[in-house]
Amino acid sequence: MGKEEAILVVDIGTTKICALIGEEREGKLWVTGMGVVPSKGLKKGIIINIEEATLSIKSAIEKAKGQAKVNVKSVYTSIAGSHIKTVSGMGVVALKEKQVTSLEVQEVLESAQAIELPPDRTILHVIPQEFIVDQHRGILHPVGMTGMRLEAHVQFITANRSVLQNLIRCFEKLNLEIEGIVFQGIASAEAVLTPEEKELGVVLIDFGGGTTDIICFWDNVLRFVSSIPVGGELLTNDLAIGLRTSRTEAERLKIQSGVCLKELVQDEEIVEVPGIGNRPSKKLSRKVLAEILELRVRELLELVEAELSNFGDKMKITSGLVLTGGSALIPGLIYLADQILDLPTRIGYPPKLPGLTEEIYHPQYATAVGLLLYAYSALETEAEVKSKGKSLWERIKELIKSKF
Ligand SMILES: Nc1ncnc2c1ncn2[C@@H]1O[C@H](COP(=O)(O)OP(=O)(O)OP(=O)(O)O)[C@@H](O)[C@H]1O
Ligand SMILES: [Mg+2]
Structure with a gap:
């Protein structure tokens, strides 16, 4: 092509x-x-x-x-x-001509891929974290450097086969x-991160319908990814159960009147919830809607927080958090994310x-x-x-x- x-x-x-x-x-x-x-x-x-x-x-x-x-x-x-997971690995090659060539960079990355993976897993992406030439660490572009030995530390993003x-x-x-x-x-x-954010350190959350994907960058390198099986469909489900309405109506209510922070709703705001089958519709405070959504969104953000703390390097996230995916548009999310993850947040278009x-x-x-x-x-x-x-x-x- x-x-x-x-x-x-x-x-x-x-x-x-x-x-x-x-x-x-x-x-x-x-x-x-x-x-x-x-x-x-x-x-x-x-x-x-x-x-x-x-x-x-x-x-x-x-x-x-x-x-x-x-x-x-x-x-x-x-x-x-x-099923998407990150695994660390390392590779090493001796430098024949005492200078790193692009072929040796490829060789060292291939030697890193010799790791033992469980038989049901496959490497999807190989992300070099740093190269080490002799004792000099933290190198991102080693081609042309002089030395005896080239080492690579990599993150593999693996998937279920x-x-x-x-x-x-x-x-x-x-x-x-x-x-x-x-x-x-x-x-x-x-699509949504700027080069400055990747350099300074950023967390991206793609809050979709069925999954919430997390990715971290700093020093211009992708450091960590994770995919949580929770998304906007679960919010719709919670509303359907909590308000006793169909999923189609719950989805419509979520998009038209959904908000995940009850402080954003006035006491007198009312929504109409259609009943299931031929049951009559009922009027409900919009605060109830907000309470249901807030509970689930808080829970999700706490899961994200746990993933980030497991990973351990939140201090490196200097520029903040970017939210994208369809569910990023739910009003109140920026405030909640800012509060729970303690990172300045924006929506990524x-x-x-x-x-x-x-x-x-x-x-x-x-x-x-x-x-x-x-x-x-x-x-x-x-x-x-x-x-x-x-x-x-x-x-x-x-x-x-x-x-x-
Ligand atoms: N304005 C909005 N307010 C709240 N939720 C919204 C809004 N617009 C879209 N959504 C929700 O976004 C979700 C779809 O997002 P998206 O298209 O990013 O998901 P997807 O790519 O299909 O799924 P995934 O990536 O999770 O597998 C749906 O659950 C939908 O209800
Ligand atoms: Mg998606």
């Missing part, structure tokens, strides 16, 4: 599948096609019904292709869910070649790429837009990687195939 061709990306969310087509025009990436359909066959970020999920993916892609009026043969897609395989099957059924599978949090970060600018300018499209940016920049490095040997993704494909 070259830059003259269209790029197709598909974000597989728990509530919606979003396909985007990007094309390069006058040196810029344009969004020329977009297809969004409700997700079928997914639960908490994971495919649980291949037939249904494939149909949803197909229909999102067809919509995007119809709009862009191009044909595409390959795709970048996304993955999330609580069967979950990954089910995702791959959906695209195989559609005769699409997968160019890459990206953790959804990494894709969202690509994807950048306004030329083309379908208005349509994609929403936190729930952060992952899809990030995926497109990721795929676009991967095209630049692709030729280089190919000339050096197999890419990580090619090896993932071989590994997965060899086990099934």
Whole structure:
């Protein structure tokens, strides 16, 4: 695939599948096609019904292709869910010419990948944390440095092999070649974080429908990721149970009148809650709605706080917290996040790429837009990687195939 061709990306969310087509025009990436359909066959970020999920993916892609009026043969897609984990590793090589070359950087990263992983896990991303040349630590770009020995400390983002395989099957059924599978949090970060934030230290929370993905950066390096199987669908569920109404009505009430901080609601504010079946609707204080949502959002933020404290380096998060994903829009969330995580918070919107600018300018499209940016920049490095040997993704494909 070259830059003259269209790029197709598909974000597989728990509530919606979003396909985007990007094309390069006058040196810029344009969004020329977009297809969004409700997700079928997914639960908490994971495919649980291949037939249904494939149909949803197909229909999102067809919509995007119809709009862009191009044909595409390959795709970048996304993955999330609580099976995503980070594992540390290290590699070491002797420097033959006493100077680090890019080939040796590749070798040291490959030697790090020799770690023993449980048989059900596959490496999805290899993130170098630092290189050490002889005794000099904290090096990010070692090429050209003089020394005897090159060491690399890396974080691996790993995924469950069967979950990954089910995702791959959906695209195989559609005769699409997968160019890459990206953790959804990494894709969202690509879309909403600024270079300054990544440098100074930032936590990104992608608060979606079925999962909440967490990612941390500092010194321009991705340090930690996690995916909690809790999202906006659970808020809708809580409302449906608490207010005794259908999920459809609960979802509507959440979007129209939902707020996750009761102080934001006046005592006299009333909402109408339709009954289930032919039961009459009832009037309820909006404060009740806020109380239900606040309880669950607090609980979720406490889970995030626990994940960050396990990780242990919160002091390094100098710039603060960025919230994205569809559920980031619930009023009161910025205040609660600021209070519970003690980090200055903002909402992360994807950048306004030329083309379908208005349509994609929403936190729930952060992952899809990030995926497109990721795929676009991967095209630049692709030729280089190919000339050096197999890419990580090619090896993932071989590994997965060899086990099934
Ligand atoms: N204005 C809003 N207020 C509150 N919640 C909202 C709003 N708009 C969207 N949502 C919620 O956002 C969720 C969908 O977000 P998003 O599209 O980011 O999820 P997804 O990508 O499908 O799922 P995931 O990434 O978790 O697998 C839904 O639960 C929806 O109710
Ligand atoms: Mg999502």
